Amino acid sequence: MVDSKIYDAVIIGGGQSSLACAYHLRRTTLDFIILDEQKKCGGAWLKTWDSLRLFSPAEHSSLPGWPMPKHKDGFPPKDHVINYLCEYEKRYDFPVKRPVTVNSIARNKEVFKIDSSSGKISAKTIISATGTWKTPWIPQIKGRDKFKGIQVHSAHYKNPEIFKDKKVLVVGEGNSGAQILAEVSKVAKTTWATLEEPQYLPDGVDGRVLFDVATAKYKAKKEGRSFTPKNYNLKSIVMVPAVKEARKRGVLQSYGNIKGLTEDAVIFHNEAVKNFDAIIWCTGFKAATGYLKNIAKIDKNGKIKTEGTRAVNSPGLWLVGYGGWTGFASATLIGVGRSARATVKEIVQYTES
Numbered sequence: 001m002v003d004s005k006i007y008d009a010v011i012i013g014g015g016q017s018s019l020a021c022a023y024h025l026r027r028t029t030l031d032f033i034i035l036d037e038q039k040k041c042g043g044a045w046l047k048t049w050d051s052l053r054l055f056s057p058a059e060h061s062s063l064p065g066w067p068m069p070k071h072k073d074g075f076p077p078k079d080h081v082i083n084y085l086c087e088y089e090k091r092y093d094f095p096v097k098r099p100v101t102v103n104s105i106a107r108n109k110e111v112f113k114i115d116s117s118s119g120k121i122s123a124k125t126i127i128s129a130t131g132t133w134k135t136p137w138i139p140q141i142k143g144r145d146k147f148k149g150i151q152v153h154s155a156h157y158k159n160p161e162i163f164k165d166k167k168v169l170v171v172g173e174g175n176s177g178a179q180i181l182a183e184v185s186k187v188a189k190t191t192w193a194t195l196e197e198p199q200y201l202p203d204g205v206d207g208r209v210l211f212d213v214a215t216a217k218y219k220a221k222k223e224g225r226s227f228t229p230k231n232y233n234l235k236s237i238v239m240v241p242a243v244k245e246a247r248k249r250g251v252l253q254s255y256g257n258i259k260g261l262t263e264d265a266v267i268f269h270n271e272a273v274k275n276f277d278a279i280i281w282c283t284g285f286k287a288a289t290g291y292l293k294n295i296a297k298i299d300k301n302g303k304i305k306t307e308g309t310r311a312v313n314s315p316g317l318w319l320v321g322y323g324g325w326t327g328f329a330s331a332t333l334i335g336v337g338r339s340a341r342a343t344v345k346e347i348v349q350y351t352e353s
């Protein structure tokens with residue numbers, strides 16, 4: 001691709017955060033494009049496991065402008081989300097280029113020079129919306145490279161098929177860990193390793209309540225008030241139907257934390273040693289921001305110092321959708337609209353100044 005013009009804004013990434021920004025950019029006169037390395041629309045939802053469902057009903061999972069259509073089962077499956085994101089893109093006719101990977105970005109005075117798999121592209125401003133799915137994180141456990149069984153991160157887990165009749169360790173006390181444990185325990189002999197005792201939300205508390213609690217917390221912080229949401233630790237496990245069903249079967253029991261691996265076994269903190277055929281690491285992600293290393297200082301978790309979504313030490317760069325550090329609830333469909341609106345407002349001011 002030979003593209004000699006200088007865009008007002010280039011969005012890197014084509015998932016939900018990118019689309020929310022594009023929606024607001026469409027309402028300005030700014031000239032922008034989206035570069036996304038996937039072959040298809042849908043962002044990280046294309047990569048998640050087959051049975052993943054939203055935590056909230058469709059009407060509480062919408063991007064700005066056009067609500068997600070309702071789903072008959074209440075909590076929509078991932079294909080419903082992917083269809084919504086694809087239709088959203090079409091509806092607003094966003095200028096998306098796929099598949100295009102951005103390798104790095106350099107700064108030449110006021111203009112960013114983007115080095116991509118489709119050639120060089122220039123921009124006055126950059127919105128980084130690359131999510132976290134590309135950079136799964138696994139803790140450094142002694143002997144991890146020695147273990148000869150299957151090791152898979154939740155980023156690459158699709159369904160329980162390959163674990164049938166095996167002894168499987170699921171590591172991680174978050175929602176991914178609980179949901180994958182619930183599914184794999186139906187076909188395999190599972191053990192759950194967690195750093196801390198898993199915390200559960202009360203039954204019936206789903207993404208809607210969490211969003212309301214997060215909003216109340218955000219408002220309290222803004223107004224300088226303290227806020228302690230009783231029973232609603234935002235990091236607790238949501239009792240989706242599959243996890244409730246696993247609770248009934250008695251599989252939601254943590255065996256504690258692990259401290260080492262051998263060729264075929266895991267050593268737990270209580271010194272117990274258990275043999276396993278496979279380990280599923282549900283241990284989280286880092287922000288996929290490595291490609292920004294020439295224009296911003298990135299910490300070990302992929303984070304860049306921001307005020308709201310604006311990179312503090314890199315004029316012209318914004319980061320949207322990565323989680324709390326780039327805006328409250330910004331890693332959710334319903335929450336990212338707010339970050340996107342504020343970002344585009346700042347970009348308009350920046351390009352006019």
Ligand code: FAD
Pocket residue numbers: 012013014015016017018035036037038042043044045053054055056061100101102103129130131132133134175176207288291320321322331332333334
């Ligand atoms: P992504 O969807 O990851 O999109 C980023 C895009 O950027 C991808 O297409 C990627 O390929 C592309 N990209 C990355 N690097 C480059 C590059 N260098 N060049 C070009 N393109 C690049 N959210 C909800 O709202 N509701 C839920 O119920 C919900 N449930 C969840 C359950 C689980 C178990 C998990 C793990 C997540 C859940 N989420 C939920 C969160 C949601 O999946 C993510 O937060 C969301 O996909 C992030 O969107 P994004 O657009 O920021 O990033």
